[in-house]
Amino acid sequence: MGGPDAERPVSISSGAEVAQALRESGRYEVVDLIIDRPSVEKLDDLPGDVIFPVLHGQWGEGGPLQELLEEIGRPYVGSQPGPAALAMDKLETKRVLAREGVKTPLAIEIGPQDHCRLDPPLVVKPVDDGSSVDIRICRTHDDVVEARRQLHPKRARLMAEQYIAGRELTVGIVNGAVLPVIEIVPTVAFYDYEAKYDRDDTQYLLNPPLSPRVHRECHAMSMIAWNRIGCRDVARIDFRLDESDDLWFLEINTMPGFTTHSLVPMAAREIGIEMPELCASLVEAALARSKVGPAIAV
Secondary structure (H helix, E strand, O other), X not given: OEOOOOOHHHHHHHHHHHHHHHHHHOOOOEEOOOEOOOOHHHHHOOOOOEEOOXXXXXXXXXXXXXXXXXXXXXXXXXXXXXXXXXXXXXXXXXXXXXXXXXXXOOEEEEOOOOOOOOOOOEEEEEOOOOOOXXXXXXXXXXXXXXXXXXXXXXXXXXXXXXXXXXXXXXXXXXXXXXXXXXXXXXXXXXXXXXXXXXXXXXXXXXOOOOOHHHHHHHHHHHXXXXXXXXXXXXXXXXXXXXXXXXXXXXXXXXXOOOOOOOHHHHHHHHOOOOHHHXXXXXXXXXXXXXXXXXXXXX
16 A cells, blocks of 8 residues: 555555455455555565555556566456556546447547637546546636646646536446445535545435436446456446436546545445455455465555
């Protein structure tokens, strides 16, 4: 846990929860480690037969760490480097899934000198970072200008995306099985970093009141994304449902959070899978890819 990315504190919280859950499962010897950006040699020196990389962001979730883990040949939880990198690139993911018939808001990349061809309301956000980091909802052209003034200096790649008003839905997938739909109802303007990780007044509605068609589409679109991106072990897919009951794909996360506020553990619990069993099932999936016996480093 840890890493060099913007969501390092979340990673540390998630990692602590995973380590505790695995200990409670009674199946493993668990070593929990906070890392920065280690070399291949340092990773190879980590204890354990399986590594559970509970990291979020470009390096820890988006491919570079996974490439190092492939190089040392140690089984690990989560997607392989190619799918991890593709999922982290929100624009390329949208292009890939649009070709599969998945409906997704129009979006473009905007460099510092580019004219933004889309009209507000827009979401301005990084192309390649976590789902709650440096997001700006822009309802006017002045909002767009201000968002770009703030974000371009610290972000190599920015995107502008058509803003879809409506309900926020999310679907987790664990070991290829779709979990119950969750509707997120923040008390603030949108589900930002604070609403996701810090506030206690965000509401999470499990199996919310949706038409049977929308429920089917949530599951179907989630599996299309999972399969087309090539995910493994665990992922979370985020949607918007507009006022016409049209479902819009936003993004897919290949290592979603495991904090006390996180959505995949919440959805798993709804169908009777508690955190120790959830985390153990992910370790077992990694062990199944290896003949090594069960000990684990988190």
